[in-house]
Structures are given as C-alpha cells and as structure tokens.
Amino acid sequence: MHNHRDKASAAPLLSVVVPCYNEVDNVEELTHRLTKALQGIAWEVIFVDDDSPDKTSRKVADMAFQNPRVRLIHRIDRRGLTSACVEGMLSSSAPYLAVMDADLQHDETLLPEMLTALRSQQLDIVVGSRYTDGGGIGGWDTKRAAYSRFATRISRYFTRTELTDPMSGFFMIRREALMQRVRRLSGIGFKILLDLFASSPTPMRFLELPYTFKERNAGESKLDNRALLEFAMLLLDKWIGHLIPVRFVAFTLVGGIGVFVHFLVLLLVFRITGASFMLGQTFATLTAMTTNFLLNNFFTYNDVQLKGRKLLTGWFSFTLVCGIGAAANVGISSLLFQRQTNWILSALAGIGVSSVWNYAVTAVYTWRAPSLGTK
Ligand code: GDD
Numbered sequence: 001m002h003n004h005r006d007k008a009s010a011a012p013l014l015s016v017v018v019p020c021y022n023e024v025d026n027v028e029e030l031t032h033r034l035t036k037a038l039q040g041i042a043w044e045v046i047f048v049d050d051d052s053p054d055k056t057s058r059k060v061a062d063m064a065f066q067n068p069r070v071r072l073i074h075r076i077d078r079r080g081l082t083s084a085c086v087e088g089m090l091s092s093s094a095p096y097l098a099v100m101d102a103d104l105q106h107d108e109t110l111l112p113e114m115l116t117a118l119r120s121q122q123l124d125i126v127v128g129s130r131y132t133d134g135g136g137i138g139g140w141d142t143k144r145a146a147y148s149r150f151a152t153r154i155s156r157y158f159t160r161t162e163l164t165d166p167m168s169g170f171f172m173i174r175r176e177a178l179m180q181r182v183r184r185l186s187g188i189g190f191k192i193l194l195d196l197f198a199s200s201p202t203p204m205r206f207l208e209l210p211y212t213f214k215e216r217n218a219g220e221s222k223l224d225n226r227a228l229l230e231f232a233m234l235l236l237d238k239w240i241g242h243l244i245p246v247r248f249v250a251f252t253l254v255g256g257i258g259v260f261v262h263f264l265v266l267l268l269v270f271r272i273t274g275a276s277f278m279l280g281q282t283f284a285t286l287t288a289m290t291t292n293f294l295l296n297n298f299f300t301y302n303d304v305q306l307k308g309r310k311l312l313t314g315w316f317s318f319t320l321v322c323g324i325g326a327a328a329n330v331g332i333s334s335l336l337f338q339r340q341t342n343w344i345l346s347a348l349a350g351i352g353v354s355s356v357w358n359y360a361v362t363a364v365y366t367w368r369a370p371s372l373g374t375k
C-alpha cells in the first residue's frame, strides 16, 4: 500500500469514472486491473454508486481507505448512468477524464493508448469502438446485437457524425471539451456518449480505437426495458426538449392513457354490471388516477422513482393534487361555457389548466424531481 500513497501524492492526470449499481464483486478486480494497466501514470478511479442494495459503496469506501487512488461518490435516491458519469467527471479536476463500466466488459489496457492519443493529437475525445476494424461485440446473442445495431443507426442521425459506435460507454475526454458541453447535456438515461455528441454546438474532434466487448464478470446487466425507455426520452429531449420539458410530454402521454383506462372502467362498471353512473364515474376516476400515478412513477419519474412506503404517501399526494386539478377543470370550463364560449373550447381550457397544475404541483410535492433534460 505504501507504494500507492507515494505515487498518488501527485495530482491525478487521469480520472477514470466508473458508474456502478450492484457491482460489489467487480470493483476490486477492476481497480486491480487499472493499477496494472496505468503504471507510470498519475491516475485515480472514481466510483459513482447509486446506493446499490448489494453495498457496493461500502466495498468502495473500504478500498478507498486503503488506496488513495480510489474515490467514492455515493448518491442516494438517484438513478441514472449518464448523470452518474457527469457527476463523477465534475468531481474531478484532472485534465483527462475516462468513463468505463465496472463489470470488466471494457478493455482497460486501451486506456494508456487513449491518453497518448489525446495528449499528442488535436482531439477532444477518444472512443472505444466495437464496430470499427479490429473491434467486436464478443459473445452477444443475436437479439442484443440487432438491438444495438438498430439503436446505433438511429443515433447516428442525432449525432451527425461518422462515429461507428455512438452507444459506446467507454471513452476518454479532454476536460475542456466536456466543460464546453456539459451544460447542454440532457443527462437522461444510459447513453452519455450519444448525449455528448448530440449536445455539441461544434463537432467533436474524435478518434475511435477498436476493442472487443467482453463478457460481463460478476452480477447482471441493468440494460433492460427501462434503459430502452430512457433512450426514447433522451431522443425526445434532443428533438423537442428546447420547446417543452420532456417530463411534461411524458406526463401528458400518460394522461392520455388515463382517459382510456377511465372509459374502460366506466364501461365495465356502469354499462356492463349496471351500477349507477356516479358509482361508475367514481370508480373510474380512482382507477385512472392510480394507473396514472403508477405509470408516471415508472416512466416520467423513473430516475427518482418512489418505492416502499413512499409509494403510498406519493399516491396520496398525487390523488389529492389531481383532485384539486379536476375541481379547477370543472370550475373553469363551466365558467367559460356560461360566458358563451364554445363547449369544446371550454372543455379544452379546463383540461389544459388542470394538466399544467397537476404536472407542476406533483413534480414538486409528489416526486420532488429535478428538471430533466435541456433547461
Ligand atoms: N451509478 C449508476 N446508476 N450506475 C449504473 C446505473 C445507475 O442507474 N445503471 C447502470 N450502471 C452501471 C453498471 O453498474 C455498469 O458499471 C455500467 O453502468 C453499465 O451497465 P451495464 O448494466 O453493465 O450495461 P450493459 O453492459 O448492458 O451496457 C453497456 O454497454 C452498452 C453498449 O451496448 C454500457 O456501457 C452502455 O453504456 C453501452 O451503451
């Protein structure tokens, strides 16, 4: 350990930022491999853990106590690969910043070559690519490979570059290049590289170096349906985020589903079982509010999702706020209608006011969410 302390007395030239969620059995091995690969370079590794249930953060803290090259950022009640990477990079003052996964799928032996390229050429970023000559995707099944190719094709449209692997989670960037773009990032989801390129006012000068994507070491992948959803939210934000907050778009889409649920339940209770209209309407309203709450909690507020007991209190405040919204809706639309406004316009005005109210108030009280995407 003595050895580590001596070398680390120099401020790091390179910070390796590693987002992690449930990677307790990988962080030690990764640090080990980094130590081997980065000999002779002043480096540090910054693990950014989102309060993993497997206690990754405790493991990293133990390592950091032994080895000053290791640092930990521990985030609570937060999720998100991109935001984790951004916060990790912003916590460093090193001139060169790398991002790589914790699960040993990325090839750490490429790091010195990336650093040399950044230091000796006019480049902003060096990207580890699976799709350039000499790279590969290792043992991926065909479904995952097809998904990746498809997402890559869509992404190229947004990045407007010849990047062969815009979905890569493995790269090294010059600090100033990040600082010029960091305020424009959407910060949503999994695809930080795509976000960086798509947020760039001037094209990034990049180089791609091939590597082979290895099998994950321990633990399991977090790239699931949620990641797909976040990918859609990221593209949505890049597309219309400068006009409307992406969360509001999602909230409105969920609202549309709510109307459908409402009529389905009303149909069932009132028309089919023959209960009174009022009972049907009450039941339909409650069901629609609950599905809306759950859908918003899963989609719109995925990054700050409420769980456990907070799910219950959240449901309560959501219902309360939307109840007030509904009263305002009826009040405003009736008033407009009485004043000779066209009935459709009256209804739309009521719906408009209550949606904005519901969205704005639940964002603050139910989810206490930070704004997402382009500000
Ligand atoms: N802090 C934090 N918060 N870390 C996270 C989160 C999160 O919400 N979700 C995932 N991670 C960490 C994982 O622990 C891992 O170190 C890394 O981010 C990548 O997650 P994986 O679950 O291993 O993703 P993958 O292997 O399926 O996807 C990788 O390859 C893709 C290329 O197809 C990633 O590098 C993607 O970024 C990349 O697009």
Ligand code: MN
Pocket: 101, 103, 105, 216, 221
């Ligand atoms: Mn992985």
